[in-house]
Amino acid sequence: MRCPLLLLAAVALVVVPVQARAAKFVLKRQQEDVRVEIDGKLFTIYRTSTGPKPILWPVIGPTGVEMARAFPMKDVPGEKHDHPHQRSVWFTHGDVNGVDFWSETPKHGSIAHREYLRLEEGDGQAVVAAVNDWVDAAGKKVCEDRRVLTFGSGKDWRSIDWEITLVASEGPVKFGDTKEGSLGIRIPTAMDTNSKLGGHIVNSAGQTDDDTWGKPASWVDYYGTVDGQAVGIAFMNHPTSFRYPTRWHVRNYGLFAANPFGLRDFVGKNDVDGSYLLEKGASLVLRHRMLFHTGDAKSAKIAEVFEQYGK
Secondary structure (H helix, E strand, C coil): CCCHHHHHHHHHHCCCCCCCCCCEEEEEEECCEEEEEECCEEEEEEECCCCCCCEEEEEECCCCCECCCCCCCCCCCCCCCCCCCCCCEEEEECCECCECCCCCCCCCCEEEEEEEEEEECCECEEEEEEEEEEECCCCCEEEEEEEEEEEEEECCEEEEEEEEEEECCCCCEEECCCCCEEEEEECCHHHCHHHCCCCEEEECCCCEHHHHCCCECCEEEEEEEECCEEEEEEEEECCCCCCCCCEEEECCCCEEEEECCCHHHHHCCCCCCCCEEECCCCEEEEEEEEEEEECCCCCCCHHHHHHHHHC
16 A cells, blocks of 8 residues: 555645755745745745735846846836836736726725735745735725745746635625736846847747737746846646636736736627626635746746646
8 A cells, every 4th residue: 555645745746846955945024024035045025015015026036137127116227117016026906896906096906915824934835825905095995815825946946826815805896807917927128028138928829929918828938038047937827726727918018917807808809708706705716826947938848847737
């Protein structure tokens, strides 16, 4: 008879790419922020007060280069200064009961950090779990989310797994059909395709560059060169996630977002509706992985990594 512990170990090995030695993760509280370190070096900081929503910034990839745009938190020479609401790495949506949580225009909504539910560190991974209140410009709560971020790493990659539970805590909540959503990262300017510095996009269906916008896919990889390093970001959608495979609001100027609600804009038809109504007390769950890797999608074997992640 096979030992149950051995079976559990075999299951665990397919969740993330295999690594020779488990890295040591340490979480450090910085008031209401949490700094994530791998073997004593910064990976990212979960920030709760840089703007109207929690974000991750900076995000340091496996080669030591920053893998998300610093603007508007920091002015870096050569970076684009468009879309200041696209703050590094974030989760939000542009139409929630008619409230715009995506932009930072007048009367926008805000996502307020309430508390941490879990902070776990150790060998191989770290976990940050938090609950957040979504409030309109007048301070009225619309809904809430409970998010679990699991951080991992290997020789040539670092990862962030997202499990986001949206809860209609106050009453019915309608997530409207808009392209302005939802879980996103603003990639470094040097990697975006319209900077013409070697950046490219490819998805699980084999579509490339501008043809990936609005298309459903299991994963999308945005890769290029940052500070002389060949790197990429593979953004995956887990098969158990709401409306898998999601559609992707991935743009040539550097926006990279998964959006399961923006059907009308993505297909270019007015007779479709991607909105979704949650009745009071109901919830939906989104699951994604952001994998920061060396090389391009082919050399990083992103299709194989997704198969492991999906299991």
